Amino acid sequence: MSLIVKIKKQLDNFMLSVDMELTDEIVSVIGMSGSGKSMTLKCIAGIETPDTGFISLNDRVLYDSKNRINLHPGKRRVGYLFQDYALFPTMTVMENICIAMGHRDEKKVKVWLKRYGLDGMADTYPDHLSGGQRQRVAMLRMLAAKPECILLDEPFSALDEHVKRSMESELMEMLSDFHNPVIFVSHNRDEVYRLAERIGSIESGMLSAVRDKKDFFMRPMSVEQALLVGCNNISQVKWQDKHHVLAVEWDSVFEVTDEQIEQLAMDTDNISHIGVFPQDIIISASKAKSVLAYNNKNIIRIKDYKIVEELKTWEVSCELNNDSTIYANLPKHTEANMLSKNINDELYIKKFYLLG
Template structure:
């Protein structure tokens, strides 16, 4: 069981706000932390890892207290049993794939390294350096390295955001398979609806540092107030308005989708926004998830 309580004053696009999160997560659960940019998602991961300190908080993992602001307990990162996968892979360029995976293992075990490589179908690449790998292969190595530590908690910070759609689909399956096989409680930050639906046991939706929803993917995404028949995410490429309606051209993966909306809805949208498109009784509904114009 993981018990977490965090309060920390942050500065975002709209000014100062308070990250205020309290939750409990059961063993081997995959929790996906979802929400707009600047909501405090990555900061929450860094606090759990000990890379940042909350203004006030408590963190207990598997019966061990890692942080308690009232008692002055704050274990440093090296004493927290976590595996952290960063967006930029953070591999050691001078080490081979096998050496990167073995780095940080509590007990050096070449057979365990080979077992992990076989599971990821990367055994033939064990002697290569990171510079010789594709983006998807680097992310696999980062995931294997974090798993090889046999951590009490696995933290993933948007691990698929820099990958193409085809690679991301394959890696989602591998992440889920590894997490299930090794039964490691996992917290993952993502903006992707696909990640929510394919990976999460439960979803924590955060906006401006506050919990807006916490539950299963369907409970969070398909609430009573917004219950779509289908949904997809994409980036707004073009907006053309004629009379009272506007045509939105939206990139969804490698496909282009066009949706007609009223002018009032279109006025709130800008080229580059990430949109969620769904239907209510066969009427398209467009909802902005986040905007690059608000990123820090």
């Protein structure tokens, strides 16, 4: 089972360019708002038409600009779960699902409804269902059409926080027997990490290489990827020599090891920024002296700080001499008053990422 997408489409401010291939797996496409994530799904589904390119699903050509092939959405066998679920408001739950099946099979539908907590709702209309119930019906309707590929467009965005995790579990259960490509679009990095096997990001209209999710989260390769996975401390850099970069915004020199250079997927000439996760900062450099090989490198000087209590951590906003800010996170068990006494005028950076 495979989905091949190689398309280009001119949007208002940029050219959308997508090149990817999926097998029977869940791949997530992430990116900032307006980056072209939903447009990519609409082109695959046939709702929108690319300017040029090629799309095939299980060796069936869905779109080919050179040969003027553009299969109608109803013939593509692509399931699309919209953000608002797009149920037919004048049809009951039973009717919504049966219309996707192409025939009426009440017995089978009622078995599905009972399995997914919708027992007794066959004659209910969509406006009398909760958000979670509407999503279950939309998923059942989509699967009833026996698609060869599923496209999920922000499937949990309309749900309350306390409902999302249970709906994630139900979605994965529904997909457990679906051995075909699934593309999952979301801006929520926690959802993406839990559900996807591989991840690609759309930046400036171009889809990046689709990578294993752990590699994507643990080794961001661009400024936008770093921001998407929560690495919110970013500075431009200037190379001083092969093993040292100056973080311009932080006015600090960082030592680059041979191992870091070997792991780079690009030339050092293309490295323009450095990124640091908040959890990779030790607040007090004096503390770092006792627990790390402290050699006065990878240090950032600060002039002030502000401590804010978050739900699971303490957030420390560290102000530098040039008025820029760096954010650090500390475990919740750290007492705020003890934290205040221990902070001095230095931060130690345990780990950083070189970004293109």
